[in-house]
Amino acid sequence: MITATGLDVAAVRADFPILSRRVRDNQPLVYLDSAATAQKPRVVLDAERRFYEEVNAAVHRGAHALAEEATDAYEEARQRIATFVGGHPEQCVLVRNATEALNLLAYAFSNATALAGAGRVAAREAGFDGDPRLVLGPGRSIVVSELEHHANLVPWQQAAAKTGATLRWLPITPTGRLDLSDLDRIITRDTAVVSITAQSNVTGAITPLVPIVERARAVGAFIFLDACQAVPNSPVDVAGLGVDALCWSGHKMCGPTGIGVLWARAELLAAMPPFLSGGSMIDTVEMTRATFALPPQRFEAGTPLTAQAIGLAAAAQYLDGIGMARIADHERHLTACALAGIAELPEVRVIGPTDLVDRGGVVSVIVDGVHAHDVGQVLDDRGVAVRVGHHCAWPLNRRLGIAASTRASFYLYNDEDDVAAFVAGLAAAVSYFRGR
Amino acid sequence: MRLDSLYQDVIMDHYRRRSGHGLREPFTAESCQVNPTCGDEIRLRVAVDGQGRIADVSYEAAGCAISQASASVLHDAVCGLPQSEAMIIESAFHALMQSRGTDAGDPEVLGDAVAFAGVSRYPARVKCALLPWMALKDALHRSEGISR
Numbered sequence: 295m296i297t298a299t300g301l302d303v304a305a306v307r308a309d310f311p312i313l314s315r316r317v318r319d320n321q322p323l324v325y326l327d328s329a330a331t332a333q334k335p336r337v338v339l340d341a342e343r344r345f346y347e348e349v350n351a352a353v354h355r356g357a358h359a360l361a362e363e364a365t366d367a368y369e370e371a372r373q374r375i376a377t378f379v380g381g382h383p384e385q386c387v388l389v390r391n392a393t394e395a396l397n398l399l400a401y402a403f404s405n406a407t408a409l410a411g412a413g414r415v416a417a418r419e420a421g422f423d424g425d426p427r428l429v430l431g432p433g434r435s436i437v438v439s440e441l442e443h444h445a446n447l448v449p450w451q452q453a454a455a456k457t458g459a460t461l462r463w464l465p466i467t468p469t470g471r472l473d474l475s476d477l478d479r480i481i482t483r484d485t486a487v488v489s490i491t492a493q494s495n496v497t498g499a500i501t502p503l504v505p506i507v508e509r510a511r512a513v514g515a516f517i518f519l520d521a522c523q524a525v526p527n528s529p530v531d532v533a534g535l536g537v538d539a540l541c542w543s544g545h546k547m548c549g550p551t552g553i554g555v556l557w558a559r560a561e562l563l564a565a566m567p568p569f570l571s572g573g574s575m576i577d578t579v580e581m582t583r584a585t586f587a588l589p590p591q592r593f594e595a596g597t598p599l600t601a602q603a604i605g606l607a608a609a610a611q612y613l614d615g616i617g618m619a620r621i622a623d624h625e626r627h628l629t630a631c632a633l634a635g636i637a638e639l640p641e642v643r644v645i646g647p648t649d650l651v652d653r654g655g656v657v658s659v660i661v662d663g664v665h666a667h668d669v670g671q672v673l674d675d676r677g678v679a680v681r682v683g684h685h686c687a688w689p690l691n692r693r694l695g696i697a698a699s700t701r702a703s704f705y706l707y708n709d710e711d712d713v714a715a716f717v718a719g720l721a722a723a724v725s726y727f728r729g730r
Numbered sequence: 731m732r733l734d735s736l737y738q739d740v741i742m743d744h745y746r747r748r749s750g751h752g753l754r755e756p757f758t759a760e761s762c763q764v765n766p767t768c769g770d771e772i773r774l775r776v777a778v779d780g781q782g783r784i785a786d787v788s789y790e791a792a793g794c795a796i797s798q799a800s801a802s803v804l805h806d807a808v809c810g811l812p813q814s815e816a817m818i819i820e821s822a823f824h825a826l827m828q829s830r831g832t833d834a835g836d837p838e839v840l841g842d843a844v845a846f847a848g849v850s851r852y853p854a855r856v857k858c859a860l861l862p863w864m865a866l867k868d869a870l871h872r873s874e875g876i877s878r
Contacts, residue, residue: 318732667768667794667858668737675733683768691769697792698768726733727795730742 299623301616303709309335309612310707321677324715329495329523329656329703330681332548334609341608342550342601353600354574354591368600371607372590375555378610379540380531385563387556387590388603392522393445395541395556396489398593399518400449402566403430403487404456409567421586422567427486427516430457434486437515439464439472440693441494441501444686446520450489459486464506466693470497470646477509485515492524492540496685496701497646498629498656500524507536516562522546523654526613527705528622538562544602549609553602556593563589570595613706621706625655628704628713632657635717641724645699655704658685661720664727666698672723673700678715736852740845741799748798750805754788759873761865765857770797774865778873782813787866794858796849801862803842813870819843820863827856 307313310333315323325333345367351360353368369383376383389395406428409417417424430436436450440463454461462480465473481488488510493500503519510517519540524530526547532540539558545551558566568575568586572595577585586592613621630650636642641662647653661669670682681701684691691697702716757775764771770793777786787805791798808816823843826835831851835844849859 665794667770667796667855671736671852671855672733688769697770726737730737 299620299627301620301624301706303624303707306616306707307709309337311336311339313707317677317679318675324676324678324712326702326704326708326712326716327679327681328526328705328708329546329701331545331551332526332705333707334548334550334605335612337612338548338550338605338608342605345601345604350601352597354598364600368598368603371603374607374610375603376557378614379525379555379557380533381557382560384588384590385557385560387558387563387593388599389541389554389556389593390552390599391545391554392520392541392543393449393554395554396446396518396520397449398556398569399487399489399539399541399558399566400453401569403428403436403459404453405567405569407431407457417567419583420567421592423565425565427514428565428567430454430459430486432458432460433484435460435462435482435484437462437464437481437485437488437490439490439501440466441470441472441491441497441499441690442687443491443495443520443522444688445522446489446491447689460484464490466690468694469499469648470494470690470694471499471652472501472506474502474505477505481506481509481513481515483513485510485513487516487518489518490520492519492521493527493654494646494687494690495523495656496658496687496690496699498654498658499647500652500654502652503535503537511536523656527618527625527654529618532557544606544609547606547609547613549606550602553599553606555606560589563593566593568595569593572596574598616706624706625704626650628708628710629653629655629657631710631713632702632704632716635713636720639717639721639724641728642720645694645696656701657703658699658701659720660696660699661723664723666700668727669700669720669723672726673716673719676715676719676722678719680716735848736855737795738845738848740803740842741795744799744802744842745795748802748805750787750789750802750809751791752788753790754786757786757788759869759876761868761872763861763865763868765793765797765861767854767857768793770794770858770861772797772801772862772865774801774862774869776866776869776873778813778870784808784811784813784816784870789862789865791862793861794855796846796855796858797861800843800846800859803845804862804866807841807843808866813874816866816870820867823863824860826850827860 351364353365373383376386409422410429516538525542544553575595645658666682758778760775772791774789822839
């Protein structure tokens with residue numbers, strides 16, 4: 295079936311071996327948990343396998359034939375991944391996942407603050423040139439939002455605790471969108487950094503970036519974007535966003551686990567002190583000191599994530615071959631179907647926007663009188679895989695006055711039948727628990 | 731049907747009419763437990779009398795049918811028992827939950843709690859069933875500390 299948006303879902307599904315699996319007494323799998331992790335097309339698995347079978351060697355060290363080929367393959371992968379978001383390869387640091395990328399950024403501030411206190415010479419020897427914008431302390435602030443995944447909240451709590459900086463946040467509206475009415479009072483002259491999600495993993499609300507970026511720029515604060523729910527699902531061009539850094543996890547865009555990307559402006563990468571240290575990230579080492587490689591290698595200590603990077607590059611190639619705009623349209627269509635189906639169920643309430651304006655392809659719901667765990671159990675019993683719980687955004691749940699919700703998330707390999715299975719499963723949960 | 735083997739009638743009955751629900755005074759110790767994967771919470775109090783007998787268990791909890799029913803079953807199972815006997819039930823329940831569906835549970839020891847045998851086949855739900863029992867164990871431990 296080719297959808298209105300021109301995506302041949304049956305052909306796409308054939309690329310993903312796991313989607314033909316059966317679960318729970320031989321029922322077809324309906325996978326609606328891609329916002330947690332996406333399934334992998336065969337081309338990604340083949341790319342990793344081919345690397346291990348034909349090329350594998352440690353990169354950026356050794357001078358033998360395989361070492362050269364592996365290094366080339368790794369750097370070509372970086373190039374391909376950078377192209378996916380319109381960035382330069384020198385600006386893409388390959389890390390384990392978005393959580394590591396956000397920690398790298400948060401540690402840049404706490405490390406810079408500690409090193410600034412150690413004196414200029416010591417700071418320089420440790421790889422920090424003294425950029426005052428990275429130095430925190432009482433009287434400076436870090437701004438996040440109430441929508442954040444724990445990965446873009448807890449590292450900043452830590453940075454605030456270590457430096458004495460104040461943590462502030464943009465609140466949300468009852469429909470789970472960011473409330474910018476107090477923007478100018480929250481992002482102020484004392485703000486060092488604004489780190490914000492591009493799209494909520496719970497409500498699906500897409501962040502209105504322009505006013506936030508403008509405000510951050512106006513006060514001289516860095517602006518970072520947690521793009522975990524954006525890069526896998528829609529076209530993203532870093533040049534047009536106006537942010538200083540952006541990160542995402544490869545496994546949510548059909549890539550392997552264990553690989554994520556931090557894209558950052560060259561000037562920021564040059565200013566940040568090292569995060570993890572050790573091999574690969576140095577120029578020279580003596581017993582008491584070291585000098586450091588230029589970015590991105592400066593932030594890639596240890597043997598790089600080589601096969602993972604090659605797998606992620608294959609995923610980028612695969613998704614670009616289908617077209618990110620087409621994937622975004624497809625998810626939008628499925629989201630519309632889901633919202634329309636849910637609207638027919640009086641016992642089910644959507645957590646987040648119920649229209650399609652600035653909204654991504656995750657739909658979280660509360661079923662009146664049935665806990666999310668029990669809803670998820672009924673869905674699982676029908677072979678439908680969804681996420682239940684607080685979705686690693688506990689403060690958001692508290693703010694909305696809910697303990698847990700049931701989330702379906704859509705991707706390129708889902709179709710209208712999958713949405714129908716979700717809606718039917720919700721109805722089944724209502725009748726199962728009401729009927730007993 | 732798979733769902734019915736998980737949500738047995740005993741479990742659904744306890745979920746609908748939770749025994750001993752609500753926080754009461756007096757109490758000797760209290761424990762708050764949370765399931766970090768789903769955010770389910772319980773605050774549970776024990777009142778232990780001078781003879782080491784559990785006079786009352788009271789609780790407030792937010793969570794799924796399994797965790798709510800488990801708290802209710804716990805209340806009925808241990809109220810009035812010496813602490814040592816309550817801990818024998820706790821151990822048996824813990825073992826049942828870890829059994830991955832291989833154990834039906836001993837009704838002589840567990841009473842209504844054998845209805846949770848089906849839960850052990852769903853590793854993601856075992857924590858739901860264990861949450862109130864973890865709170866009980868912790869509260870009794872604290873209560874012992876207080877009485878010393």
